[in-house]
Amino acid sequence: MTATLHTLENGVRVICDPMPGLETIALSIVAGRGAAYEDPARSGWSHLMEHMVFKGAGGRSARDIVEVIESQGGSINAATGYERTSFQVRALKGGLDLGMSVLADLILRPTLDPADLTREKQVVAQEIAEAADAPDDYVFDLVQAAAWGEHPLARPILGTVDSVNAATVEGLAAWRSALYAADRLVVSAAGAVELDEVLALARRAFGDLPAAPGAPAFVVPAFVGGRKGQVRKLEQAQLVFMLPGVSAREDDYFALRIFAEVLGGGMSSRLFQEAREKRGLAYNIDAYADTYADIGALGVYAGCAASDAAETAKVCADQIVGLAERIEDAELARAKAQLKAHMFMAREQPLSRAEQAAGQALMFDRLYAPAELAAAVDAVTPDDLRRLGRTILGPARSASAILGAKGALKAGETFARALG
Incomplete structure (x- = not known):
């Protein structure tokens, strides 16, 4: 069997990749935006947003989000890159419905509580400090800065303490809409999955997602050196x-x-x-x-x-x-x-x-x-x-x-x- 690509009416793309013989599924919902689309004032906000959605979403607390997945034998994770942000669930066969529901809540219905934001800024500040203390990591931030000049690729994905601390709930909410708009979202499922179920669940979760104002215009980078x-x-x-x-x-x-x-x-x-x-x-x-x-x-x-x-x-x-x-x-x-x-x-x-x-x-x-x-x-x-x-x-x-x-x-x- 081969993977197939489908596009919902609102532009959300859906991929189904059945793998016969497996007893597990993988679901990845990927937004085609990341740190390379940030202006200096919002440097690190894509990564901060990834953190914040796990603090509460769709009526679930931070603990509920993790426990509802793990109670069914699954795991949940996320990652922010320069050009995309992804949210992932691994689960046993039959776990696609729950995984889709939880990830849709994270992407579309995060709580974004001000108190959580204050605490998460401290967490990210520690993450920034930890990266700076790891020379075999930090040296790659330095070479990015040397290679790409003033382009966002020259800035760390984590941002700076100052740019992260400048984030507000209202600003992050607007940034979330820009990051996770319908035309830049891909729902990708592999393993013990069937096309009809994947399409139905994706349409239920994301079929009504509207287009949204874009992130700052992307500037094609040049290698400066x-x-x-x-x-x-x-x-x-x-x-x-x-x-x-x-x-x-x-x-x-x-x-x-x-x-x-x-x-x-x-x-x-x-x-x-x-x-x-x-x-x-x-x-x-x-x-x-x-x-x-x-x-x-x-x-x-x-x-x-x-x-x-x-x-x-x-x-x-x-x-x-x-x-x-x-x-x-x-x-x-x-x-x-x-x-x-x-x-x-x-x-x-x-x-x-x-x-x-x-x-x-x-x-x-x-x-x-x-x-x-x-x-x-x-x-x-x-x-x-x-x-x-x-x-x-x-x-x-x-x-x-x-x-x-x-x-x-x-x-x-x-x-x-x-x-x-």
């Missing part, structure tokens, strides 16, 4: 380097994914073999493709001794330049196999499957069959990777973020210089 660094007393220096890439909608999307895989996707990758196995510079080192609807980037992360930071940076740059010039046939074949394995293994989990389908609906307004994705991966050629290499290195712009001893901070300059 630059260097950020902070001196900290750490056992290891934390390094992240970023270069401009391509978006999820561009033809070279899978070329970027393969480039990242060959560069630093596993123990056979160039960075792992050169920086760790051959030189012993870093215990953790990897590469990743960071893609959005309109832009993307190639990133590299490494944790190393401060005294090795500059050499590690040069190794990273050298490996990127070398891969942009030439890839071995065996490397390309191995990367394709790894990428397809990642995609297909994720499809064995109902929640991953529901989330993946929702993302496709939001990004492309269609669903992709696994065979279609595999064919796109297999179609990537060495010429594609060389062309992508010119895209990555052509603008002569890079972003870097370094946390650690003062001597490590020169690694950003070393990386940029080694790119040529």
Whole structure:
């Protein structure tokens, strides 16, 4: 059986993906808005809103929301990203009705009590502090700020203490309407589900949801580049380097994914073999493709001794330049196999499957069959990777973020210089 995509009269999209033989269901309701749509005054409000709906909704208290799901063997969660916000329920077969009802309450009928808001601001402030205290997390906030200039992508999803504290119940209510409007909402169910039930429950829950005033106009980001660094007393220096890439909608999307895989996707990758196995510079080192609807980037992360930071940076740059010039046939074949394995293994989990389908609906307004994705991966050629290499290195712009001893901070300059 294959997943199907349907659109209700008001624009809400509904996905049903039956998985025969399963005794569980996954339901993900995804809004195609997130932190990338926030202006500076409302930075962090999408994440704060995600917190607030769990404080009470549809007549249920915070405890009731959790207990009513868990009493039926289920679990409930949510996540905020730059381009979307999702609410998820995992449950036993037959739990779709309850899951849909609870998630609809969270999205459409949150209580938004002022006293709860005061307390939740304190909780989020602690979350912001915790992120700042985790150098291997915070360094990624720094590189976002270096890469994307004044765009919302440069700001942390959590926002700042000041912007979160500025939120009011009335302001959040208006923001909720903008985030969760009908034309940007996807209801995605996978596992032990049937189309007729999914459509009926989605129509009952969201069929009357009207269009709403939009969030602030989205500005297409541009990769700016630059260097950020902070001196900290750490056992290891934390390094992240970023270069401009391509978006999820561009033809070279899978070329970027393969480039990242060959560069630093596993123990056979160039960075792992050169920086760790051959030189012993870093215990953790990897590469990743960071893609959005309109832009993307190639990133590299490494944790190393401060005294090795500059050499590690040069190794990273050298490996990127070398891969942009030439890839071995065996490397390309191995990367394709790894990428397809990642995609297909994720499809064995109902929640991953529901989330993946929702993302496709939001990004492309269609669903992709696994065979279609595999064919796109297999179609990537060495010429594609060389062309992508010119895209990555052509603008002569890079972003870097370094946390650690003062001597490590020169690694950003070393990386940029080694790119040529």
